[in-house]
Amino acid sequence: MIVTVTLNPSVDEEYLLDEIVLGSWSRANSTLRMPGGRGINVALMLTQLGYSAVAMGFLAGFNGEYIRDALRRANVTTNFVHIQGETRTNVYLSLKNPDEGTSIYEKGPLVDDEARKRFLMNYKRMINRASAVVIGGSLPAGMPKETYKELSLMAKEAGLPVYIDAYGSPFLMALETQPRMAKVPDTQIEHLAGRPVDSLEAYVEAAHKVHEMGIPWSVVSYQVYGDVFATSHGTYLAKMTRDKTQAFLFTARDALVTGMVIADAEGMDTEDSIRFAMACAIESSTHVDRNVKGRASIESYLDKVTLEKLD
């Protein structure tokens, strides 16, 4: 069983529109409503690919009930601490012209000390039964900056690989615990490279910096359809060849993390791991549903991944 942690989940509402008319109204052509949050997305995809996953974190109010029900229907085990307030809704307005799409994020409810302690207790219990831990997304108000570091440390002490996709100082502090994989956030690349990110070299430098901290898989997004992987067997630039003009990229990075977790679980070698993770990301970007459509569908994209060894 794979533990996924989403401390600040959301109900994601995606409205597909022809256009937004400021000062007036628009009719949505269609709407998708689904549980959201990085760890939750990974838990859903792992389950779709035959792995058992548990989603942990905090849920509140009516939106919280919606998320719990939707995850259970999708056969994801849920282990959330229920708190006061209301789990946030994130609104995604997807326009015909994808460059004009926009999203509105809520802050989410406050986590108090008691809820935090209950979560840590549950987490401690779950990692004794788990084979890996995925930590994703933002920290809700009330959770200390050290939280991801603490969670990663607990998992490592239990002998589990940790996969982290987060932001800011909570992410950087977690790196000190040497997780198995870190997806470096775009906002951190410049800081890590120590220079403007105007060339592939700067991205590679950022990936190297993280890898050299003792993190086996350091992944940095490069432009929209590429990723730099700094690994113990060399540095790779992986790119996806795109068939279609419209790509749905919301959960591509969650699919990539999902792919890495599975590649490790199945003992794939470095290049096969990268190819599989990238194929997960491509597959997830080919349809508007925020998930993957099964192993066969992912494997059909393996030959759309180009791999270039940089060192």
Place this chain on the structure above:
Amino acid sequence: MIVTVTLNPSVDEEYLLDEIVLGSWSRANSTLRMPGGRGINVALMLTQLGYSAVAMGFLAGFNGEYIRDALRRANVTTNFVHIQGETRTNVYLSLKNPDEGTSIYEKGPLVDDEARKRFLMNYKRMINRASAVVIGGSLPAGMPKETYKELSLMAKEAGLPVYIDAYGSPFLMALETQPRMAKVPDTQIEHLAGRPVDSLEAYVEAAHKVHEMGIPWSVVSYQVYGDVFATSHGTYLAKMTRDKTQAFLFTARDALVTGMVIADAEGMDTEDSIRFAMACAIESSTHVDRNVKGRASIESYLDKVTLEKLD
């Protein structure tokens, strides 16, 4: 007890934002989530003002449960037919610059024949216990254009006054049944006046047309802060004097209908009725919560209403 009909309710989500950034994201400063739909808004306000109201219509899915729970917590009696699908969410993006605000409407679920029959059966039963009927908002897919006419007729046959605020041909057809009050939709004014609505006279003409069909209270919005009332005791232009720069007008028209229902129930004369209904609308527009804050608060706005008798 006052029956309110909302055949296509919504969960209204209002996001208060500094600005919308197309192609990027924004953080909501705060969010309001509430049951929505014209009849539902009237039911909530009537209840807040000490009248007992029942909300009828169709609800579906998780949003439907949310609406039912929220209404019950607000002491509104609920009598909805539950149908397949999901009650729609309407998203309101309220920006610092109110002229740039925008809303996104969903279509809502389809009503099938069986659900329609069940609703009519429930409605028939309820109007035998009611003192008035309020019909508001749009018709969901699957409901015939004649629906409001049918509902109005049934209520009139039971001896009840009918208040209607709706659109298009369902509204026009309902007028044939001579409801007690009709709030003429903006989109119909030009058609009713038979000429461009570039002057107060055109608005008055539209109000007269509807009044002459045998409708005691014909109300037409005039510019943003005024209304023309064509009544059996003459035609009035009512305006509100505004104190503040920001007004929240989402439910002002529902507050106006609420005020008319109460004015009738309490036997107010024509001018007092108009003043009271306008004061309800003003009061509701002074705060971001979509309701009214009680009778005393409404009455404090009575002297902000200016009434001009046109004939």
